[in-house]
Amino acid sequence: MSLNLPNPSILGILLVVSTHSGPQLVFQYPPDLSNDSKKSSNLKRTNKTSTLQRKDSDSDELDIDDDDYIADNENDEEFVNADNDEEKEWDSRKMNYYLGTKSDLLSFLDEQEKFRQTSQERNKIYGHKQSDSHIDPDEIKSLHRNSKSGSSDKQIESPKLEASNSNNLKKTISSISDSQKSSTSKASTSGIPPVSPITSSTILGFEADYLCEMLCPPKQMCNSRFEIMIDDLVFLGLPIHSYDNGSWKSKHSHRPKSGKSSKGRSKNAADNASIDEGIDYETTSKSQSKNSMSMFHLVFIMNPPIIECNYRIDEMFHYVISRLSLVLRYEQSKHEYVWNQIRMIYNLKEEFRNQATMANLTKYLTDKSSLCKLISECFTQISRSNIANLSINNKLRSFQIPIKTEFHSLPDSTVPYLPGSHLSSTVNMLANTGLISVGETIRYDVNNLNSGGLDDFDDIDDNKSDSNADDIIYYALLLLDDPETIIRDIKAQQQSTLANFIRMIKPTESLLKLANKLKQQASDNGFSLDAGQIKSFAFHLIYWRRARVILPISTRSVYIVSPMAPITLKFHHDIFIFKKTFPALPSLPHFLKLLSNSSKPRQLATVIPSKDHRDAYLNALSWLIRYGYVTQLHTFIWLKISRKIKMKVEEDLENEGANNKRKKPSATADPNISNKLNAGTDNTSKTESNPEDIQRKMSQLRMINRNNNGNPTSYEQEIDNIEKKLLSPSIGLNLVLEDEGDTIIIDPGRASSLERRWINKVISEECNLSPELTVKFYELLKYMNGKNSLELLLLKENVSRQELRTLLFAIEDHIISVRHW
Template sequence: MASAGAINDSGLLAIALVIRSKDGPRFVFHYPPRPTTKTSRCEKLYGTELDESDSEDENEQRDELDDSDLEESRFMAGKGLGKLDLNDKPEGKKTDHVEVLEGDDHYDDASGEQVVPWETLFNFTTADLRSILTPARAYHKKKFELSLDPLHFVTYPIHIREDGSWKKKKPKKAKKQNSSAPSEGSKGGDGTTVQEGAGKAADNNSEDGDDHGGMTMFNVVFVLSLPKHEADERITEIYQHVIKSFHKALNHAQASSNYVWKESEMILGMKEKAREERRPMSWLWSEILVRSTLASSIRDVFIAVSNNKIATIQLNTTPPLDLSLQIPVPSFLTRLPTPTERAMPGLIVTTANPLVNDEGSEEQEVLNKHFALLLLNDESKIIAEIQADDTDISAPLLECIRLCKPAQSFLQVAQANNIELGSLLILAQHLIHWRRAIAIPPLHSREMYIVSPNCDSRKLPAASVAWKKAFPLAPSLPSFLAMLSAAPRPYKSFAPSKNHRPTYLEMLAWLIRGGWVTQLRTFAWILVWPEIIYEVDYELKAEAIEKSKKGTKSHSGSSESPESTDESGPDKNSDNDQITALTTEQVAENARLGRLADKAAKQAAEEAATFAKMPVPVATEHISKNQAEHLKSIAPYIIKDPHRVSHEESLYIAAIGKRILDPKAKDCWQKFVKYFNGNEALETIALRENMKRKETWGILMHYQEHILICKHW
């Protein structure tokens, strides 16, 4: 797989902590100490054509970075430095020395005023920034975004509640007290006793929560620099997945143990002392990162998010609060990037989407039960990491890893082991979310696999070494990829014998995991040949003529209603002019209807004469080869979506079903039609219909004249 950093650049430049206390806004801390707006010298790849100049070794690229890009590695000293995230090695080791920053020392300006190096960020003074980055209560727990071109300051401000607490407390039931033995200090009434307890709680909150100076709001600001056409989408991603979650965790820590205020007070005290002693900024930041768990957490979040990895941090609260943050990265591409889009070499290319709408909710998506789980790393390593985490879900996750194999769908695993499918899907989704696995169509030796057009060929030398170590008796990686690049054929044909197939499936899983190979899938649309179109059109015209004849007979058989000759009744002596007028209207209407009837009869006769001249449809054995003269002017027709068809298209589908001779294929036609929409791969039919693969393809062979086939990923 391609590195996460290459897949999705977060654009994060710095993270800053700003608070507001009773003394006003305070700029507490920021990381890195000297952030830069300069873009990386490593060129971003676009499209699918890779520039040879970008194939340098990662170590050479790292050596070429300027000093400002190396600040991350210079400040890796301190507690928690070797902390692991969920899927990576330690970020670094402790260093015994502190490297000097540019503009590291204090100096006096022309007026003799001391200039402190940490009181400037991105050419803005922290005194100015702290005012605009501590918005009013109206922005409490709302997205706050400020743009100072080219910088975007994005945050989720947290204000103290109006009742003086940081979090809404759940109402507690009052404890019953023995009226005969009132508590000490009470004045004899239950109400007095309760008030005393509340007063003690208030005193404790004031002592631990307010800490005689008190913080009224805090704000962790993420500073981003993004291209304009990507800014809105990328800001929304980091806000939803990182910024909001980080603030909520800090709010919980502040409410439970006054964590943010205590850490901020300690950092501000260290900065003030360093200011008086004119300590270098590099020395001060190293000390802060060693002593403050909040500062080291901000650093860990910055480093992880900047590299699009998972940030795993622990806040030193009581009890300790563990938190994992990440910006989700795609596990596959449905199409290749255009020349103007950023390239993602090494990412799997496939249109197989593992997410489907939940049956209970159209908005919520769940894992497709017909997909399989593919681990992204060595199974033993993932198991060791999960065992080291030792959480409540560790045991079920280990069982999920043991049971799920890339050649078996989730449904097959659940049925074979008699376990609940829903629970299995939840555990698999957990592994996918934390980048330990991906969901793929189950591997099968009868399927076709090709070299991925998005594979990162620059990594071929290193991958060849790893391949040889994993499969010492297999052909070399370049040779094996060359074989797959030839005319596609079932994967089982590459194995020397049937006994080699399990090993070759392991090799296939390795290749897909690294983005070297993707499945060649088959898609189809319903193809209506002119013979079927003519037959349906002929039947529709015959029905129309028959209806027209029935209507004409019905009209001619109905007599005009005669005038009443009964002269009895009250209208016997009615006015003669009125009778004459009514009779004239009736005559005119009858004449008009007669003309319409004659016209309709004449038109029906013409249509009947034309229809009589039409050749009667004849069903041929191979409709695609029918070269009859009356069909030459009719073009074949493709039904794109069988789920949404017109009346004529439904008749085409029914007419094709009548032409299928094999009884089993004829019975399955209406059941298989829904898959012929160009989106559902034919390889999924066997799994979804619970049929044998060989039987399914045998039935599909009977439809080959009636469907248009296309193969791609």
């Protein structure tokens, strides 16, 4: 199991609506849901366990009531093992398998079993004769009513039913099929929208009518997450129901101010809250349509692995189902898009009624109906883990389940991941934006399994998340494909603003630098973009999996071979590609050796032979970062407070307290109370008692010992030794309390008053910084928390490397530095 690998686990999509005529299945994709090999194998098991081996539990009898059918488990098992020829006739992959009602079929099987029990007696009477006469369904129902009447000793005298007669079974099924067709034609004349016989087949072994009723929940259960599991199949959706006034959006609904949601799958806001929080738009009179549709439900059928079930379901609901359903609700409220498309689908089915196959009908519907087309494209792209670009009422919408190709820490050795994944702590900047999905780093992470990346991490500060998202302007974009290929794939016009922006992206320049360059060139070429537009384009390219966020590539930065480099998977193939792309540079193994040759990581500039090779080496480095072979080494620092500094600050506090108390007049006449007030806080020792008090207490201990024992003992000698030690004048010098170590300030930007005293003592007395360095120190103090790299600090605060080097050298005894990705 690995949650890092894409696994949509989607089997199909159903569109179900509820009208005045009742629940109806409008469209299904793919069309051959009942013929899938995996589903048919599951259905074969379901037929044996659910249809023939009926349980006594009410939870297993999903199709009929207890009053309609009472089965015997042991007799059903004997019937299944007795006749293999009849089992072929009851193959779930056949179209005639579920024709008729379940009550009729199960009643017939019940009567067959009862005749098997009395077969020996009947064989003696009728001489093992077999009848080929037709079995009337009404007769089967009457026999079934007789079997429920309670007369167990009454024998049914009819030679027309034999357990071994497969021809009778075939004729019964065909008779029930004719009865169902006639009832369908009656429904058509009663005003119900016609349903083509092509679509009235089984779906994953379940009757279409049965699924429609199950997937159309009551109004109270709509507008929230819908999830039901039958066998190994999960039916997941977001049923959209109209309100009493005919609108599709509640007037009083509002978007919550905070995006936080409680942890856990059962408490997820997307699961339990109303979907009115999704899209904010005002209800118009047009939304109060007078159509007969009261609910529509886009249902995704999934079959995820058991150990990943919760995670995959949450993932699909959060990224695809909820967002797509909300968009459809918006279009229905504004333009009645869903209802117009459903009426079109009914008309197209009527035109196509006399055609041959279900596949032809599906192709015909997807060509004519935009709703059917978007459902088919959604299934095709999501099942392949691609981005689904859907046209919904002539508006382009994108949906995807983000692929985990970026990690902030090294995954466990037992957790597989996609080859070429990127390892860098910079992915934390976008971890909460929904643009990327950071991969799991440990085996069976409880948070990953339960939350599925769906909650917004309650322990993260909102302001901090917003600032991190804004930091993208200081980063660079690394395109994951050729610029012209990206422009063609996203279907952008060749001379559009987005196309020109993509052509100008360089991994060596930050987006802020690119924005400043565009401002300078705006007067010449008339092409200008502000920082907000550039950030928006960057987010789009990241979401479309066309770019990756990195720090600008520089020759002064340090790069190492990534621990996640695909050495064992793609190395031999990439050697040929690297040599073809950069023929003038060393081979791929030799290039990686240059980066990891010395024991101490070094700057890229030490690897480049000359300035003429600079651009070629930078291009090769960007290629290696793109395919996961190389990652940048970042530097993180913490501010350390030594024990010496803390003792000095403590002395200063005691002196300040003593001075304040001397200046303050006595508040009481009691000398004992006055002494206690002037004593202050003494953390050194409690041995400064009066010697007379010590002797008096020791004599009391001796008297107690004599009263108990009658004569001095060794206990009294021990008391004398303790008394000598306590009366010794050097006791205060020899007594040492707990030896406290150094302290690391976790968040110096939010330091307490005591921590600020420590920091001031370091700057003023220990380091003796100049006024210029002191100002620079306090500007950069908030970055000394081990979370912000110094490489990013140089870009955000516009600090030169020389200034930073001088400051770090001055305070090097009071900082802890760590270098990692």
